[in-house]
Amino acid sequence: MPDWSYHALFRPLLFRLPGRIARHWTLEAIGGLSRIPGGTFVIKTMGHMELSPILEGQLAGVPIGCPIGLSGSLDPHGTAHRALAQFGIGYMELGPVTVREVRCDAPIERITGEEAIVYPDGYANDGADAIVARLRKGTGHRLPHFVRLTPMPGSSPREALREQQELLAKLAPYAAGFYIAGLAEGWPAEETQAYLREVRQLALAAAPGKPLLLYVPQHIPLGMLRDIAAADGWSGVVVGEARHEAGTRCIRVGGVDALAAQLERVRLLRETLGAQSAIVAAGGVQQPQDALELLAAGADSVQLHSGLVYAGPGLPKRINEAIIYDRIRDTAAPPPPSFWSNWGWMYLLGLGMMFGGVLAWLIASTTVLLPYDETFLGVSRSVINRFNGHIIHFMSHDRITLAGTMISIGIFYSQLARHGLQSGLHWARTAVITSCAVGFSSFFLYLGYGYFDPLHAGVAAVLLPMLLFTLRGLKDYPSRKPPGLRNDSVWRRAQLGQCCFVILGFGLAIGGLTISGVGVTYVFVDTDLTYMGLTAEQLAAWNDRLIPLIAHDRAGFGGALFSLAVAITASALWGVGQGESWLWWTFLWGGLPGFTAGLLIHFHIGYMNFIHLLPVYIAVMLYGIGLYLLYPFLVSRAGKVPHDDENERTILT
Template sequence: MPDWSYRTLFRPLLFAMPSRTARAVTLGAMGALSRLPGGTLLIKTLGHMDRYRDLESDRLGGLRTGYPVGLGGPVDAHGQAPAALAQFGFGYVEVGPVTPEPIAGGGPIVLDAEREELHYPVRHESDGIEAVLARERANAGKRRQPLLFRLRHMPQSDSRRAAAEVSGMVERTKELADGVILDTFDERWTEEEWFAAAEETIGAARRMLGEGAPVFVYVPLDMPDDRLESLLARRRERGRLDDGLVIGDTIRAGDLYAVGRSGLAPTRRKLRLIREYDAACPVIATGGVHEPAEAVTLVREGADYVQLHSGLVFAGPGLPKRINEAILHDAMRGKKPPEPETFWQGWGWMFLLGIGMIVGGVIAFLIAATTVVLPYDEAYLGAHRHELHEGNGNVLPFMSHDRITLAGTMVSIGILYAQFARHGLRRRLHWTKTALLVSGIVGFSSFFLYLGYGYFDPLHALAAAVLLPMFMLAMRREADDPPRTPANLRSDRLWRRAQWGQLMLVSLGFALALGGGVISIVGITHVFVPQDIDYIGATAEELSRINPRLVPLIAHDRAGFGGALLSDALALLAAALWGVRQGERWLWWTLLVGGLPGFAAGFGVHAAIGYGDFVHLLPAYFAFALFVAGLVLLYPYMTKPVPASEE
C-alpha cells in the first residue's frame, strides 16, 4: 500500500472505519499478501527502498542498522504483518510494550484527523508476555532488522515488584531480543524508588543478555523535566549504565493518551535537555514525526534514530522511505558528488541503444506508411503486395496498423532508454538500472515471439544482434549512488496532488503491461480479436485461403507489437513507481515526450485506415486519459525544485 494508493484511495476508506477495525484490516491484508508466493517481493518492489552506506549506523548500542528509522511497537501491536512492514525501510523494530500479563485496550482508539492524533484508552495496551513470545517465535526469520523489546511492569506494581517483573521478562525474551528498552518510570513512585528500580533492571539485563545486546532506558514524553534532569545528572555522576535513551511519544490527554503531531515540541525539548548533559548518548526520538522535515529536524538536533507510530497512519506507509531519503540528502549536503560515469563506461551504450530504437522506429514507420511489407516479407509469402490487396483490400491497411503502432512504441522505448541512460545511469541511480534491466530482458526475449508461427524476421534478428551487445555493456556497471536532488520534506498540498498523479501513471504502467501481455498472447494464439475480423471482413481461415502464410506474417507483427508494448510499459511503470521525486524535471519531460509517439501512432493510424471501432479503441482512450491526468497532476511537483528554505 504505497502512498500513491494509501493517500488517494485507502486512507479515506480506512478513516471512515473504527480505528481498531481499520488497523486490523490494513495489517491483515498486508500480512496475507506477504504470505503469498512472491508477496513480499511485490511489497518490496512497489516501495523499492534502496540501501545506502551513508545511512548505515551502529549507534543502536552497537547493533548494525541499515536505516535511521525504527518501527514503533503499537503500529503492529498483534504481529499481523511483520514480513510486509520489514520492506518499508525500517532499520529496527520495537516489540511492545510487553507486560507480564495482558492489558486490554478497554475502548476504541479515537482518531483526530484534523490535529493528526490518536487517542488510546490506556497507555500500555499489551497482549502479555506469553502471547508476544509465541508470536515472535512464529515470526522469526520474517524480518532481518534488529528487535528491541520494550518491557513494562503491570500498572499497580510497586517499584520492587516492578523491577522483578521487568527483570523476569528480560530473562524470557533474551532468546529473541537483540536488545531491550526498559520502560520502568512510574509517576506514582518517588524519585529514589524509580532510580532503584531502573538500576536493578539495567543490572539484570546486563547479566542476562551479555555483551552485544544493548539496554536502553525509556523516557516517557510527559515525564517532568525535573525528573529527567535528575536522571541525566545521576547518569553523569555514576557513569552511564545504559546504552542510550528512548524518548517516548505518549502524552496524557484527560482520560485518554494522545500520540501524534503535538508530540514533536516536547520531544525536541527533551532531546535538547539530554544533549546538554550527554552529547554522545545514543538517543531514539519517537514523538510527532509525521513528515520528513520533522525527522530531519530531530536528527539535526541530536537524535540518532527516529521511530514512527502515528506518522504512518496520517502520512502513509511511504514515510520511512521519504525520511531515509531526506536524512540521506541532509547528510550529503556539502559533500562533493562523485564524478558522473563517462560515456563509454556504461551509460553511453544504453544511450546509443535508445537512439538506435528511435532510428529503427522511424524507419519502421516510413515503411509501414508506404509499402507496408518488405521484400523478404513478399519472399516469405511468395506473393507481391498487390496480390494481397486484390485478395482482400483491408489486409495491407490492417498490417500497416500493426506496424505503425509498433514503430511508435519503438520510438517511445528509445526515448525512455536514452533519457534513463543520460540522467540515470550516468549518475548511477539504482532505479534506472533496474528499470532498464527488466524492460530490456523482456524486450529482447520478445524476439522469440516472432517465431510463434514459424516466421523468422531477418531485420528484427539483425537489430537484436546489434543492440543486444550494447545492452549487455550498459548493464555491466554498478548503479547504487543516491539521488542528488533535494528530497521532499512536506506532506503538503503539492505532494498530496502528486500522489494522485503518481497513481494515474502507475495505473497506466500496469494497464499497458497487461495490454502488451494480452496482445502477445493473442498474437501467438488466436491472432485476431472480433473487432479485427469485422474490420478486415474475413476470418483467419479465409485469409489463409488467400495465402497460407499470411496469418503467420500477421501473427508475427501482433506478437512483436505486444512484446514491445510490454517492454515499454515496464520502463514506464518503473519510472512511475520509483522515479517520481520532487524537482526531477527531466523525468517529467521524458515521460511526456516518450509517451506521445506511441499514442500519436496508435490514434493516427486508426484514423488513417478507418478502423475506428469504439470498443477496440476504448483501452487506448482510457490509457491516454491516465497519461494526461498523471502528467498534469505531477507537473508542479516534478518541475519545480524543492524551495531553498526547506533544503
C-alpha cells in the same frame, strides 16, 4: 501499499472505517501478502526501499541499517512485522510488554486534523508468553528488536521489580536491547529511583552486554527528566511517543505539538548526557523534515508511528533519502563516467530504437510490405488489395503502432541512460535492464507462427551488443537532488499523478501480454475480423501464409508494448522525486509517439470501433491527468533547495 496507492486509493477508504478495524484490515492485508511465496519481493519491488550503506550506524552499540525504528504500538500483535521490515527501517520496538496480557477492545480514535491517534489503553499487549512464542517461531526478518518492558498497570515498585525480572528472563534471548519503562506509574520519586537502580542490576545479570535505555514518558517535567537521565548505568534514553490523558490509561500519539515537545526534550538530554549516550525520539515524526530536525537536535534515532498512518508507508524511504542527501550534500560528487564506459551505449541503443521506429513508420505508411514479406506470401501488395482492401490497412495499423512504440521505447532508454545511468541511480539501471531483457526476449515471439523476420533479427543483432556494453562497470550512487521534506499539497497531488502513471504502466503491460498472447494463438479478435469483413478461415484458405505474417506483427507489437510498459511502470514506481524534471519530460515525449501512432492510424484506416479503442482512450486520459498532476512536483520545484522553516508545517487533512 506505496504512498501513491495509499493516498489515491486506500487512505480515503480506510479513514471512513473505525480506527481499530482499519488498522486490523491493513495489517492483515500486508501481513498476508508477506507470508505468501514472493510476497516480500512484491513489497520491495513496489517500494524500492533498499537501504544505502551511507545510512548504517549503531544504536547504543547495536548495529542498525538506518536510524529509523518502528513503534511497537503500531502493530502490537506482530501481524505484519515481516512486511513492515521491508519499508526501509533499521530496527523494531516490541512493546509495551507486560507479564500478562492487557486486553482492550475499545475504539481507537483518529484526530485527523491534528494527525493524532488516541488509544484507549497504553498498556494493551499480548503478554510476555504470547510474544515469546511468536518470536520463537521466527519473525521472517533480520531487524534487531528493542523490547520495552513495562510493569502491569497498578503495580507497586516491588511488584514491578518481580515482573521486570520475569520479563528479562523470558525475552533476553530475543532482544538486541531493552527499553525500561516504569516512570508513568506515579510512584514517589525515591521509590522510583530505587526501582530504576534495581532494574539495572537485574538486567545486567539477566542480559549481560545488552544495552538498557530508559523509557521516559512525555509528561515527565523537564527538571525531573534531567535528574533521572543523568543517573549512571543507562546506555541511553528514549523520549516516549505518547502523552497520557490525566486520570485514565488513554494515550495520545502524534498531534500538532508533538514535535516541539520532542525537540525540547532531545536538546535537553543531549546537553545533559553528552555525546556518548544514545537518544531515541520515539514520536513527533510526521514528515521527513521532522526527522531531520530531531536528528540535528541530538537524537541518534527516530521511531515512526502516527506518521505512517497519516503520511503513508513511504515515509521511511523519504526520511532515508533526506538523511542521505543531508550527509552527502557537502561532499564532492564522484566524477561522471565517460560516455563509452556504460551509459553511452544505452543512449545509443535508445537512439537506434528511435531511428528504427521512424524507418518502420515510413515503411508502414507507404509500401507496408517489404520485399521479403511478399516473397514469403508469394503474392504482391496489389494482389492482396484486389482480394480485400482492408487487409493491407490492417497490417499497416499493426506496423505503425509498433513503430510508434519503438520510438517511445527509444526515448525512455536514452533519457534513462543520460539522466539515470550516468548519475548512478540504481532504480534507473533496474528499469532499463529489465525493460531491455523483456524486449530482446520478445524477439522469439516473432517465431510463434514460423515466420522469421530478417530485419528484426538484424536490428536485434546490432542492438544487443549495446546492451551488453551497458552492463560494464555500472555503479550505484545516491541522488544529489534535494528531496521533498514536507507533506504539502504539491506532494499529495504528485501521489495522485504517480498513481495515474503506475496504473497506466500496468495497463500497458496487460495490453502487451494480451496482444502477444493473441498474436501467437488466435491472432485476431472479433473486431479485427469485423473490420476486414472476413473470417480467419477465409484468410487461411486464400493464402495460408497470410495469418503467420500477421501473427508475427501482432506478437512483435505486443512484446514491444510490454517492454515499454516495464520502463514506464519502473520509472513511475521508483523515479518520481521532487525536482526530477527530466522524468516529467520523459513521460511527455515518451508517450506521444505511441499514443499518436495508435490513434492516428485507426482514424486513417477507419478502424474506429469504440470497444476496440476504449483501452487507448483510458490510457490517454491517465497519461494527460498524470502529467498535469506531476508537473508542480517534478518541474516547478526543479533546482529548488528545501527550506527548513520550523514554523511552516502543512497538516494533512
